[in-house]
Amino acid sequence: MIRLAIALAALAALAVVPMFVSEYELGLMIGMASYVALASAWALFSGHTRYISLATVAFYGTGAYTVAVLNETLPYPVVILCAGLIGAAMALLVGLSTLRLSGIYFVIFTFGLAELVRQLITWYEVTVTGTLGRYIFLDLTARDIYWQMLALVAIAIGLTAWINRSRLGLALRAIGDDEVVAAHSGIHLARTKLFAFTISATLITLVGAVASPRWVYVEPLIVFNPTVSFLTVIMALLGGANRLWGPLVGAIPLFLLFEWLSVNFPDTYPIFLGLMFIAVVFVLPNGLLAGFDDLRARFGRTRP
Amino acid sequence: MTTLVLGLVLGGTYALLALGLTLQYGIARIMNLAYGEVTLLAAFVLVFLFQSAGLPPLISILLIGPSGYLAGWLLYTVMMRPLVQRAQGNAGKLEVDSILATFGLLFVLQGIMLVLFGANFTSISYLDQGIDVFGVSVALNRLIAFAICLVAGLSLVVLLARSRWGLILRAVALTPGSAPLVGIDVNKVSRQGFALGTALASVGGASVAMYQTFSANDGVVFTMKALIIVIMGGVGNVAGALAAGFALGLVETFVATTFDPGLTLAATFTIFLAVLIWRPQGLFGRRQ
Numbered sequence: 001m002i003r004l005a006i007a008l009a010a011l012a013a014l015a016v017v018p019m020f021v022s023e024y025e026l027g028l029m030i031g032m033a034s035y036v037a038l039a040s041a042w043a044l045f046s047g048h049t050r051y052i053s054l055a056t057v058a059f060y061g062t063g064a065y066t067v068a069v070l071n072e073t074l075p076y077p078v079v080i081l082c083a084g085l086i087g088a089a090m091a092l093l094v095g096l097s098t099l100r101l102s103g104i105y106f107v108i109f110t111f112g113l114a115e116l117v118r119q120l121i122t123w124y125e126v127t128v129t130g131t132l133g134r135y136i137f138l139d140l141t142a143r144d145i146y147w148q149m150l151a152l153v154a155i156a157i158g159l160t161a162w163i164n165r166s167r168l169g170l171a172l173r174a175i176g177d178d179e180v181v182a183a184h185s186g187i188h189l190a191r192t193k194l195f196a197f198t199i200s201a202t203l204i205t206l207v208g209a210v211a212s213p214r215w216v217y218v219e220p221l222i223v224f225n226p227t228v229s230f231l232t233v234i235m236a237l238l239g240g241a242n243r244l245w246g247p248l249v250g251a252i253p254l255f256l257l258f259e260w261l262s263v264n265f266p267d268t269y270p271i272f273l274g275l276m277f278i279a280v281v282f283v284l285p286n287g288l289l290a291g292f293d294d295l296r297a298r299f300g301r302t303r304p
Numbered sequence: 305m306t307t308l309v310l311g312l313v314l315g316g317t318y319a320l321l322a323l324g325l326t327l328q329y330g331i332a333r334i335m336n337l338a339y340g341e342v343t344l345l346a347a348f349v350l351v352f353l354f355q356s357a358g359l360p361p362l363i364s365i366l367l368i369g370p371s372g373y374l375a376g377w378l379l380y381t382v383m384m385r386p387l388v389q390r391a392q393g394n395a396g397k398l399e400v401d402s403i404l405a406t407f408g409l410l411f412v413l414q415g416i417m418l419v420l421f422g423a424n425f426t427s428i429s430y431l432d433q434g435i436d437v438f439g440v441s442v443a444l445n446r447l448i449a450f451a452i453c454l455v456a457g458l459s460l461v462v463l464l465a466r467s468r469w470g471l472i473l474r475a476v477a478l479t480p481g482s483a484p485l486v487g488i489d490v491n492k493v494s495r496q497g498f499a500l501g502t503a504l505a506s507v508g509g510a511s512v513a514m515y516q517t518f519s520a521n522d523g524v525v526f527t528m529k530a531l532i533i534v535i536m537g538g539v540g541n542v543a544g545a546l547a548a549g550f551a552l553g554l555v556e557t558f559v560a561t562t563f564d565p566g567l568t569l570a571a572t573f574t575i576f577l578a579v580l581i582w583r584p585q586g587l588f589g590r591r592q
Contacts, residue, residue, distance in 0.1 A: 050400050054337075054407065097580050103396070104335060105580060107403055108535070111337060112528035116573050123566035226524070230411060237404070270415030277408030281401060282386065 011154055018143045026142050027214075028259065033149040034211050035255045038228070039235040039247035040156035041203035044163065045196045046233075047241035048172040051103050055094070055110035056232040058117050059087050059201045061223035063208025065121060068134040068218040076138060080209050087205025088198050095194040118224035125220070133219035140213050148210045156203050161244055163196070172196055176242075227270070231258060234277045240287025249288055307557050313446045315553020316453035317508055321526065322533035322545040323457055324504030330477040330539060331497025333398055334384050337406040339505055340526030341413035346372060346509035347518055348421050354428050361428075365452065365510045369503050376502025380495045383409070388494070410523065417520040427517040449511035456507055460500075461542055473497060525569060532576045 018026055038056060046053050066083040074082070094113065098106040125132045163169045171192045174182040183189055212218060231254065239250025261269040284291055321343060328336050336342075346368050353359040353367075387405060391398035464470035476483045476493045483490050509526075512518060533552050537544025552572065559571040 050396070052400060052403055097577055101580065104399060105535070107335070108528075108531045109576070109580075111531070112524065112569070112573065115524050115528065116569055119566060119569050123564060123570075126566070127564065230407070233404070233407070267419055268415060270411045270418070274408045274410070274412030274415060277411065278383070278405055281404045281408065285390075285401070 007157075011150070014150055015147065018146055023142065026146060028256075030142065030146050030149055030211070030214065031259070032252060032255045033146065033153050034207050035231065035235060036248050036251045037149060037152045037156050037207045038204060038232045039239070039251045040153065040160060041200050041207065042232050043236040043241040043247045044156065044160050044203070045172075045193075045200035047236065047243075047246070048169065048176045049193060049196070050176045051099075051106050051193065051197075052233070053110045053197070053200075054107065054229055054233070055113040055201075056204055056229040057224055057226060058110070058114040058229075059090065059204040060208035060211075060228055061114065061220070061225075062087060062090060062117060063205035063210075064212035064215070064218060064223040065134075065220070066205075067138075067209045067212040068136050068223075071136050071138055076140075080206065083209035084202050084206050088202045090205075091198040091201030092194070094201075095197045099193045099197065100190045114224050114226060114229060118220045122220045133217060135217055136213050136215065138213045142214075145210060145213060149207070152203065152207055152210060157244065157248070159199065159203075164244060168192065168196065173242075227273075230273065230277070231255075234273070234280060238280050238284065238288055240289040243287065243289045246287050246289050307561055308554070309442055310446075311554035311557035312550060313442065313450045313553070314557055315550035316450040316457070317512055317549075318529060318533055318553050319546045319549025320453040320457050320504055320511070321508040321530040322537065322549045323460060323542060324501040324508065325527075325530040326501075326534045326537070326539065326542065326545045327473075327497050327504065328501035329534065331473055332380065332384065332494040332501070333388075333395065333480070334380075334402045334498060335399060335406070336501070337403060337527060338409040338413055338523075339406075339501075339530060340523035340528070341410050341417070342372070342375075342502055342505045343509035343512065343526050344417060344518065344520060344523050345413060346506035347513035348417060348426070348520075350510045350513040351426055351428050352421075361510065361514050362448070365507060368510045369456075369507045372506025373499045373503035375506075376499035377495060379502065380498040384498065385491070385495075388491075410527075414520060414523060421520055423520055425517045425519045426513075428513065443515060445515045449514050452507065452511050456504065457546055460504075461546065464542055528569070529572055532572055532579075536575065536579050 017029065021029065038060065042053065042056055045051065063083045063086075066086055067079055070079045070082060094109060098109045122132065163172070171182065171187045174185065174187055175189060175192065179189060208223070212223070215222065235251040235254045236247040237250065238254060239248065240246030243249075258269070258273070261272055265272065321339075325336065325339050328334050328339070349368060350361055350364050353364045354361055383405060384402065387401045388398060391401060464473060472483075472488055472493055473496070475486070475488060476490055476497070480490055480494075483493070529552065533548045534545055536548035536551070537546070552575065555571055555575060556568045560568050
């Protein structure tokens with residue numbers, strides 16, 4: 001109960017931040033909030049099941065592109081709803097074809113998905129509509145976007161907290177531990193995985209849709225940038241993908257580091273990030289939060 | 305007829321690439337997502353040697369193959385071996401760890417290539433006069449690349465099937481748990497398998513560079529195609545990977561000539577989906 005109160009108070013404090021910060025800082029806050037939302041949504045499925053999804057940007061970009069296509073014809077809330085539905089449909093398609101099989105097929109499929117969607121959209125735009133690149137003109141201020149993104153963060157973390165306590169969370173953890181045991185104890189494997197994956201992918205699509213007005217100009221190469229998938233995974237892993245607050249703990253420092261690197265070392269930052277990724281896999285396989293717990297246990301103090 | 309000949313030539317390269325990947329995954333149990341980046345790196349090295357040192361591609365391939373083996377050997381010893389030890393025989397954990405580690409490696413290699421060679425499309429013109437094959441004019445460089453892939457691929461298949469060394473590799477691929485019981489050093493064999501896979505990736509990449517335009521961002525596509533061929537052929541099935549590689553080359557050339565070159569990846573994915581739905585064990589695999 002106290003934790004819930006703290007979380008709500010923090011959310012309220014974050015919601016009034018835009019009143020006091022500059023335009024640039026608000027931009028940073030939006031970026032940070034979107035990566036917290038992405039990493040939390042990613043961990044919602046991949047954290048417990050250990051099914052590594054590399055398709056974050058496929059959904060994120062789809063969300064952004066949906067807004068770009070529909071923003072002049074439909075009212076904004078309907079556009080967002082459409083983006084969510086398209087993301088869910090895509091996730092169902094991917095999940096139905098791969099989640100019945102072993103994890104490796106899922107990884108491979110998600111690995112190429114972003115490239116596939118990007119090429120398909122490019123091909124469609126070039127040959128059918130003849131316009132590559134679209135503009136988003138929406139009457140939204142940076143504050144509106146920030147509040148919407150904050151709401152998505154709250155939904156992603158709240159949903160994760162709720163799932164962790166529900167039967168679904170227990171089932172997901174069992175699947176992550178041992179699929180054979182999970183199946184024998186009566187868990188419907190494919191249905192459980194499909195459900196969690198669809199929730200996660202829909203949230204990611206919504207993040208892309210909400211973030212898109214910041215770009216103004218959108219084309220497939222911009223919105224399907226593989227760095228987004230990469231950053232999401234490393235953020236969730238750094239904090240600890242199977243913890244409620246892990247993705248948040250990982251996302252904030254890495255986002256700031258990423259900003260700093262991309263400003264100061266625009267050419268070489270992928271190398272730094274790749275090396276850091278490898279370091280996280282080797283040094284902190286269970287994430288920072290688990291690392292803190294280990295340290296605490298070593299000094300003989302237990303959690304209250 | 306044009307489609308058939310060009311498709312077979314393209315399929316030869318794909319088959320070789322898939323062969324390397326299936327060795328890495330089948331024997332060393334490492335799912336290497338940076339595979340396409342290794343391929344590209346070899347392609348860039350070939351172009352660099354050709355443009356700056358004037359080294360003929362046919363000679364540099366002889367250098368690139370063994371250096372690929374060496375690079376793979378080092379990569380396995382430094383990066384993969386600690387992961388294998390940490391997993392302690394838990395196949396699922398090794399799979400997740402290797403996927404994540406090679407995903408990081410993908411970005412490192414891609415970043416290095418972008419810094420060194422830039423993001424532009426690269427190609428060289430080398431032996432590009434046409435040769436008449438069954439009434440179709442094919443560039444000589446494509447034929448040479450095809451011959452290289454065929455020789456490398458088939459000799460490997462024969463070695464795996466006939467020699468004692470091939471028997472040991474197959475034993476580790478089949479049951480890594482029981483191989484030590486008959487005196488096989490699994491660590492050594494895994495390292496060989498991984499290094500051999502890297503060597504094949506390098507040779508495949510070098511032969512791609514001889515006839516195709518490529519850029520530093522193409523790695524994902526190469527990895528993806530190789531992965532799909534491996535799954536089509538059945539994981540660890542060498543002959544299946546060869547056959548599936550040719551099949552994919554044919555389908556892709558067919559789609560590119562009759563529909564649109566922009567749809568080749570979509571065609572690849574369609575095949576992948578069909579295989580996943582109808583025969584997840586691979587077109588030539590046995591149901592377990």
